[in-house]
Amino acid sequence: MNERPALLQMQGITKRYPGVVALEEVDLEVRRGEVHFLLGENGAGKSTLMKILAGAVQRDAGTIIIDGCISELRSPREANDAGVSIIYQEFNLVPHLTVAENIFLGREPAARLPGLIDRARMEQEAQQRLTELGVVIRPDAVVDDLGVAEQQMVEVAKALSIDAKILIMDEPTSALTNQEITRLFHVIRTLRDRGVAIIYISHRMEELHRIGDRVTVMRDGRHIATRELTSTHLNELITLMVGRALTEHFPKVAVPAGEELLRVEGLKRTGVLHGISLTLHRGEVVGLAGLMGSGRTELARAIFGADPVDGGRIWVRGKEAKLDSPRAAIALGLGFLTEDRKRQGLVLGLDVTANTCLANLDRFSAAGIVSPGQEMAVAKKLTADLRVKTPDLHQLVVNLSGGNQQKVVLAKWLCREAEILIFDEPTRGIDVGSKVEIYQLINRLAAEGKAVLMISSEMPEILGMSDRILVMHRGSIAGEFSAAEATQEKILHCAVGAKAA
Amino acid sequence: MKIPNRLARNARQFGTFAVFVVLCAVISILTPHFLSVSNLLNVAQQTVINAIIAVGLTYVIISAGIDLSVGSILAFSGVVMGQALGAGLPLPLAIAAGVAVGTGCGAVNGLLIAYGRLPPFIATLGMMSVARGAALLVTDGRPVSGFSESFRWLATGEVMGVPVPVLIMILVYVAAHFVLRRTKFGRYTFAIGGNEEAALLSGVPVRLYKLGIYAVCGGLAGLASVILTARLNSAQPIAGLSYELDAIAATVIGGTSLMGGRGSVVGTLLGALIMGVLRNGLNLLGVSSFIQQVVIGAVIIAAVLLDTFLKNSKR
Ligand SMILES: Nc1ncnc2c1ncn2[C@@H]1O[C@H](COP(=O)(O)OP(=O)(O)OP(=O)(O)O)[C@@H](O)[C@H]1O
Numbered sequence: 031m032n033e034r035p036a037l038l039q040m041q042g043i044t045k046r047y048p049g050v051v052a053l054e055e056v057d058l059e060v061r062r063g064e065v066h067f068l069l070g071e072n073g074a075g076k077s078t079l080m081k082i083l084a085g086a087v088q089r090d091a092g093t094i095i096i097d098g099c100i101s102e103l104r105s106p107r108e109a110n111d112a113g114v115s116i117i118y119q120e121f122n123l124v125p126h127l128t129v130a131e132n133i134f135l136g137r138e139p140a141a142r143l144p145g146l147i148d149r150a151r152m153e154q155e156a157q158q159r160l161t162e163l164g165v166v167i168r169p170d171a172v173v174d175d176l177g178v179a180e181q182q183m184v185e186v187a188k189a190l191s192i193d194a195k196i197l198i199m200d201e202p203t204s205a206l207t208n209q210e211i212t213r214l215f216h217v218i219r220t221l222r223d224r225g226v227a228i229i230y231i232s233h234r235m236e237e238l239h240r241i242g243d244r245v246t247v248m249r250d251g252r253h254i255a256t257r258e259l260t261s262t263h264l265n266e267l268i269t270l271m272v273g274r275a276l277t278e279h280f281p282k283v284a285v286p287a288g289e290e291l292l293r294v295e296g297l298k299r300t301g302v303l304h305g306i307s308l309t310l311h312r313g314e315v316v317g318l319a320g321l322m323g324s325g326r327t328e329l330a331r332a333i334f335g336a337d338p339v340d341g342g343r344i345w346v347r348g349k350e351a352k353l354d355s356p357r358a359a360i361a362l363g364l365g366f367l368t369e370d371r372k373r374q375g376l377v378l379g380l381d382v383t384a385n386t387c388l389a390n391l392d393r394f395s396a397a398g399i400v401s402p403g404q405e406m407a408v409a410k411k412l413t414a415d416l417r418v419k420t421p422d423l424h425q426l427v428v429n430l431s432g433g434n435q436q437k438v439v440l441a442k443w444l445c446r447e448a449e450i451l452i453f454d455e456p457t458r459g460i461d462v463g464s465k466v467e468i469y470q471l472i473n474r475l476a477a478e479g480k481a482v483l484m485i486s487s488e489m490p491e492i493l494g495m496s497d498r499i500l501v502m503h504r505g506s507i508a509g510e511f512s513a514a515e516a517t518q519e520k521i522l523h524c525a526v527g528a529k530a531a
Numbered sequence: 532m533k534i535p536n537r538l539a540r541n542a543r544q545f546g547t548f549a550v551f552v553v554l555c556a557v558i559s560i561l562t563p564h565f566l567s568v569s570n571l572l573n574v575a576q577q578t579v580i581n582a583i584i585a586v587g588l589t590y591v592i593i594s595a596g597i598d599l600s601v602g603s604i605l606a607f608s609g610v611v612m613g614q615a616l617g618a619g620l621p622l623p624l625a626i627a628a629g630v631a632v633g634t635g636c637g638a639v640n641g642l643l644i645a646y647g648r649l650p651p652f653i654a655t656l657g658m659m660s661v662a663r664g665a666a667l668l669v670t671d672g673r674p675v676s677g678f679s680e681s682f683r684w685l686a687t688g689e690v691m692g693v694p695v696p697v698l699i700m701i702l703v704y705v706a707a708h709f710v711l712r713r714t715k716f717g718r719y720t721f722a723i724g725g726n727e728e729a730a731l732l733s734g735v736p737v738r739l740y741k742l743g744i745y746a747v748c749g750g751l752a753g754l755a756s757v758i759l760t761a762r763l764n765s766a767q768p769i770a771g772l773s774y775e776l777d778a779i780a781a782t783v784i785g786g787t788s789l790m791g792g793r794g795s796v797v798g799t800l801l802g803a804l805i806m807g808v809l810r811n812g813l814n815l816l817g818v819s820s821f822i823q824q825v826v827i828g829a830v831i832i833a834a835v836l837l838d839t840f841l842k843n844s845k846r
């Protein structure tokens with residue numbers, strides 16, 4: 031085996047937060063020209079370790095050696111100078127600036143006059159990066175107007191525009207569809223061959239052997255093992271990671287479909303949705319597949335009354351309904367788990383309990399006074415069911431790990447006991463073990479006679495969990511498959527706009 | 532595990548409290564008269580108006596808004612109440628009229644902000660001028676003076692040794708704290724300020740609650756005007772000039788974030804007391820009012836610096 035020299039050594043890294051030991055004496059060694067996977071359950075400490083390496087969080091103890099030099103890494107700038115570039119798990123783009131401005135933020139190309147920015151060059155270079163990634167995003171588009179996947183690609187472009195020795199990617203693919211992932215992997219391989227060390231975090235297990243060279247497994251803030259991927263089986267890694275073996279990844283239980291709960295006919299939104307019709311029945315899990323920008327989230331928002339529509343009718347439980355605000359939709363028993371938990375799902379400055387109960391506060395209050403006891407009881411139960419890792423129920427959600435935040439959003443809609451659930455990327459950023467639990471939860475919801483519309487970019491999830499699959503392409507439903515007839519090829523074919531077979 | 536966690540979460544409030552205690556200690560060493568009962572009551576009296584207005588601003592600022600019009604609303608409510616009293620309206624009705632005018636002005640702010648989608652800064656800047664103008668208009672620019680003894684009792688009276696205004700302030704704070712921490716209204720105030728979009732998508736009637744928050748803020752300015760008018764025995768159309776700034780300062784010193792989503796009523800009370808103690812202490816020490824302004828400005832900046840520092844050191 032050709033032992034490449036270690037480019038990065040992190041030794042004995044420890045980080046404590048009030049009530050939580052995020053990292054305890056963690057060691058990590060990464061070589062030049064490898065893709066090093068970091069694997070671990072939600073809250074294992076992966077992001078914290080990476081934030082320390084990126085200078086965004088200060089460690090309590092431990093040494094970091096980059097390229098033979100001990101590095102203090104007291105600020106993101108120092109880390110940048112040491113050759114570290116990072117794509118954070120949560121977006122760090124300035125919403126009101128353009129794509130190009132975001133990519134070059136802090137490193138704007140100077141024009142001839144000092145202090146002025148060479149806009150043309152900046153946009154041209156941004157365009158170049160985006161083309162390398164194979165995405166069609168205008169450099170002068172405002173970031174706020176982009177979808178999650180597009181924003182993710184902008185983050186990638188931004189990280190790539192820094193010539194880094196060490197590139198950290200914290201769940202870069204959690205919001206991407208297969209197409210973009212393939213392109214991203216192509217870029218990653220090119221960088222690796224150029225000698226860049228890439229530290230890669232993901233909960234999509236199929237990516238391990240596709241892109242990884244070595245893997246380090248973490249659990250509860252500790253280093254568990256480091257392995258060569260060529261000689262390690264996936265199941266072994268999962269066992270190391272969750273501390274037990276997982277037998278089934280998609281424990282689908284089919285429930286006979288009951289009466290119709292939701293019917294949408296000819297839903298239109300100019301330029302976005304072109305006459306969408308669909309139905310949801312009790313006990314059904316309907317998967318909604320499609321590429322980035324195909325209008326899946328827009329459809330969900332339109333049904334939920336979060337965006338205005340230009341036409342179409344909706345029936346709930348057989349009665350025509352006017353869903354012109356989320357409040358109206360919620361009153362009729364709809365729930366919408368949004369894809370962007372930070373922007374739309376959570377109030378980060380409130381605690382776990384308050385977020386869990388936010389959509390259903392009426393249930394816990396009499397005459398406007400909230401009963402903390404009742405609230406806590408429900409939050410306690412739901413966080414236990416979902417295995418949310420938090421020191422207590424009063425922890426602010428902002429302090430939870432990404433996957434645990436996602437679980438809190440789920441808890442919010444479970445707490446509401448909505449009957450018609452729209453889940454937009456429900457397992458985004460959730461670890462393998464917990465994913466299975468969420469799938470079981472979806473089964474349970476279906477068995478209770480609820481209906482789930484599940485938007486997902488993870489093909490195995492769509493195939494494994496749906497009774498029926500709808501595929502969107504450019505704002506229309508391009509095809510519908512039963513679980514039995516659906517295959518990855520058929521769905522992809524349909525999603526890129528080729529006529530359904 | 533639990534206790535350090537709790538402590539960490541309330542670090543800011545302990546910080547404010549520590550500043551308050553240190554401040555009192557320093558002043559009482561420099562001038563022993565500071566700690567006399569009469570002077571302490573004096574400080575409380577002087578803090579009451581600002582403290583009550585600041586409660587409203589705390590709600591507004593937690594909801595990620597701002598209200599610049601409270602000083603003008605105070606003046607307008609005051610003169611309307613004064614005229615009502617002058618016209619012979621029974622005391623409770625006149626007071627209700629004053630508070631209602633404040634609430635109404637606040638509700639108009641709320642309507643403009645929530646339903647008209649105006650930025651809070653603009654809407655309340657407009658109201659600041661409109662309410663002031665209205666106060667001058669209805670009085671022709673002249674103060675309304677000379678009220679009954681029973682009305683003045685609201686400022687001069689005592690219940691078991693506690694001045695009535697201080698009692699009112701305590702009641703307002705207990706209620707405001709309870710509402711902020713234990714009711715839907717309070718919870719939604721935090722949610723709206725913390726993430727309006729998430730609140731909306733969770734079915735929170737965001738616009739209605741915004742309207743309510745500004746109405747409460749205006750109403751509290753109206754309540755403050757009752758005490759001020761009773762104390763001065765006169766309702767002045769030019770009362771309350773720049774009171775909004777004092778109230779914002781108290782709120783910010785108390786640790787409420789101008790970005791919204793974070794804050795506490797207890798902090799605001801401490802903030803108002805810090806400002807009151809500082810003014811009083813500097814007066815006792817015979818420091819010129821010019822220097823006082825400089826000192827108070829510096830304290831506001833120091834408080835926010837402390838806040839930023841605390842937040843960053845937790846990384
Ligand atoms: N600022 C903070 N304050 C308090 N606790 C924190 C803070 N940041 C992280 N933690 C805690 O540290 C632990 C590790 O979090 P981290 O974000 O590193 O997990 P992770 O492995 O990236 O998980 P995920 O897969 O869900 O993203 C968690 O228990 C989290 O709650």
Ligand SMILES: [Mg+2]
Pocket residue numbers: 076077078119200431432433
């Ligand atoms: Mg993470």
